[in-house]
Amino acid sequence: MQSNEPDRRRFLKTLAMSGAAAAALPRFPGILHAANDPTGPPATNIDDALAVPRVATSMPGLYPGRVVEVHDEHCIVDDSPDTTAAKRMLEHAMMELTGSTTLADAWLRFVTPNDIIGLKVNPVAGTLLSTSLAIVNAVISQLEEAGIPREHIVIWDRREFQLHEVGFTSDNFPGIRIWGTECKDAANSFRDANGELYSLQRIDKDVFYWADCEETYDDETLPYMVNEGKYSYFAALLTNELTKVINIPILKNAGNSITLCLKNLAYGAITNTARLHKQLWAETSAQVPCFVPLRDKTVLNIVDGIIGCYNGGPAANPQFIIPYHCLLVGSDPVAVDRIGYDIVLKKRIEKEIQKQESPRALAFMNMAEQYGLGIADPSRIDHVVSLSQD
Amino acid sequence: MNIFSFVIFPLLLMSQNVLAQQSSPLLSDKDLPGWKVEAVETYTSQQLYGYINGGAELYLEYGFRMVSAQRCVQQKNEFMVDIYEMISPLAAFGMWSISHRTCASTLQGVQYSCVTNDQVLFARDKYFVNITMYDRSNETRAAARKAAEVLAKRIRGTNAELPPAFASGPLASKDSPQYFIQGPLALQSIVGNWSDHVEGIRRFDLFLTRIGKGNTATDAGLYRFRSRRDLDVFLGNVGLKNAPRKNGWLVNKAGSRAAKSIDERQLWYLEGGKQIERLMQRL
Numbered sequence: 001m002q003s004n005e006p007d008r009r010r011f012l013k014t015l016a017m018s019g020a021a022a023a024a025l026p027r028f029p030g031i032l033h034a035a036n037d038p039t040g041p042p043a044t045n046i047d048d049a050l051a052v053p054r055v056a057t058s059m060p061g062l063y064p065g066r067v068v069e070v071h072d073e074h075c076i077v078d079d080s081p082d083t084t085a086a087k088r089m090l091e092h093a094m095m096e097l098t099g100s101t102t103l104a105d106a107w108l109r110f111v112t113p114n115d116i117i118g119l120k121v122n123p124v125a126g127t128l129l130s131t132s133l134a135i136v137n138a139v140i141s142q143l144e145e146a147g148i149p150r151e152h153i154v155i156w157d158r159r160e161f162q163l164h165e166v167g168f169t170s171d172n173f174p175g176i177r178i179w180g181t182e183c184k185d186a187a188n189s190f191r192d193a194n195g196e197l198y199s200l201q202r203i204d205k206d207v208f209y210w211a212d213c214e215e216t217y218d219d220e221t222l223p224y225m226v227n228e229g230k231y232s233y234f235a236a237l238l239t240n241e242l243t244k245v246i247n248i249p250i251l252k253n254a255g256n257s258i259t260l261c262l263k264n265l266a267y268g269a270i271t272n273t274a275r276l277h278k279q280l281w282a283e284t285s286a287q288v289p290c291f292v293p294l295r296d297k298t299v300l301n302i303v304d305g306i307i308g309c310y311n312g313g314p315a316a317n318p319q320f321i322i323p324y325h326c327l328l329v330g331s332d333p334v335a336v337d338r339i340g341y342d343i344v345l346k347k348r349i350e351k352e353i354q355k356q357e358s359p360r361a362l363a364f365m366n367m368a369e370q371y372g373l374g375i376a377d378p379s380r381i382d383h384v385v386s387l388s389q390d
Numbered sequence: 391m392n393i394f395s396f397v398i399f400p401l402l403l404m405s406q407n408v409l410a411q412q413s414s415p416l417l418s419d420k421d422l423p424g425w426k427v428e429a430v431e432t433y434t435s436q437q438l439y440g441y442i443n444g445g446a447e448l449y450l451e452y453g454f455r456m457v458s459a460q461r462c463v464q465q466k467n468e469f470m471v472d473i474y475e476m477i478s479p480l481a482a483f484g485m486w487s488i489s490h491r492t493c494a495s496t497l498q499g500v501q502y503s504c505v506t507n508d509q510v511l512f513a514r515d516k517y518f519v520n521i522t523m524y525d526r527s528n529e530t531r532a533a534a535r536k537a538a539e540v541l542a543k544r545i546r547g548t549n550a551e552l553p554p555a556f557a558s559g560p561l562a563s564k565d566s567p568q569y570f571i572q573g574p575l576a577l578q579s580i581v582g583n584w585s586d587h588v589e590g591i592r593r594f595d596l597f598l599t600r601i602g603k604g605n606t607a608t609d610a611g612l613y614r615f616r617s618r619r620d621l622d623v624f625l626g627n628v629g630l631k632n633a634p635r636k637n638g639w640l641v642n643k644a645g646s647r648a649a650k651s652i653d654e655r656q657l658w659y660l661e662g663g664k665q666i667e668r669l670m671q672r673l
Contacts, residue, residue: 079526125445127524128522128524217436218434218436218437220433220434220436220437220440221436221437221439221440223440224437224439224440225439225440255575255578255579256578256582256585273439274439274446277439277446277447278447311491311579312489312579313445314445315442315445315448316522317489317509318506318508318509318522318523319489319490319491319492319506319508319509320491321508348582351491352600352604352607353579353580353581353582354581354582354583355582355583355662356583358578358582358583358585358586359586360585360586
């Protein structure tokens, strides 16, 4: 039986995984104390994450506060993102972000041929509003051009079957591993012959996000959540196999706010999320990326804004899906989120869904900035906008 | 005449009707000749996170019982039918109201319906039906519309009734969208800035419409709170608690916000645009 407090011995593994010590994370008493305030949100084990020393690759990475926004009005062909255009846009963004003179050099600033690289995509809204195959193809081809072996690349998210549904299959990506924490067998069953969830073999119970709230799930729901209780476990692929993560969310709203880099990482990397959606949405989005596996391995964020949405998100409602014709690229997930938020907000205002921004929508970004994950203050963001050339 | 005619047969008919009313309306292959209607998948409120992930909360906020999902396929053509059973006709209307923006047409005889290039949406009785097309072929559009018409006929019951001011009074207009909102998430989808108005209030009902166009449009709402305390919190949040009165309305100095209590839990609320004075006289 699990206790209600995080196991300190397990936490030692998290500490050990952090590698060589660097500058300690800044501490923000206001936020930390708020977690223990009986009138505030439920307490979490964020203190444990913040105590782990940072390393050279820790967020916000190589280019804090720098965001490149690339536009191409011809990036959609026959209602679908065009791979050729996506490659052109991504190349342009990578060169602009890094200042490199060659594309290979630009990529090798973030990864090496020895890395095992997870491409964290977002297929949860189905084919209409998923990270596009075009942009993922573009990333893979440019990684290969930089010398990364194909077998070192994994397309990854929580639900393997959702990945397949939107086209992340072996047929479309030969030689690339497609992996989801929650998975089924060939007979479409979540459970093995002993009735145990396959997913339990795909999580790392030594690395977890603990929050003082819980929910019970019925037999049908449990396979989607993996476990009940106060623990959310990280995907074993992330903790044990991947050495780098390239985060590829899609440009979409979540109510008044957005679901881009931080949310894609946070809710995509752990189990037992329904309880968090309800009570700790902003906290989870800002806190889970503070844990070593995400904080120190996520080196690059590429927001697929070729097609996105401005309302109805995070689900796909075709009425609100539009071409944004852009990519947002940066190592700083908070800054990229902030720029993405501005783009979505502008569209919501244009469509008369909002008249001005809602301060609460920014809460998780401001929180993430205080945790040292990046820059949320727009006046400190180096936002480069450019057109990709045909 | 025998006992079968008088007693058993009517009882059988009654039980079938009861069953039909209790189970979700569904499609079969016979409804769409040439198409394959795949087996239905159902998800209850607890399972909704498994089906639509973070999108689940909006449905749960309104009051959701289950969704029946059916994929319809014809070679490369495909569309998805999601039949959401909500807790009431009003909840179904609410989901429909916030799920569409502009419609190319409507379904004949279905009061709350919307057809676009990509979707057919309608609310009838306690069901909100959302048909999403995955391609834009004429075959898919025609079949999706047919599926909606079949389901609309199959669903019996009463539609949501709107308050008189919205149904036939000063807030009724075929040019003005009408919404039913039942919590903060839905509010974010329609009037994002009003989220701050309901801070500290967990549940509320709001009938809302927008009178006028562009910057001159006024948002007009009828709030129904759960308690007097919530109504007071709202007035505080919108800065009207101690505002001066004008013809029974609390109006802020700029004249951009006005509220009038109907009773301890209900109030009219007007914001923005050029219609406030006119609406204050008519409500």
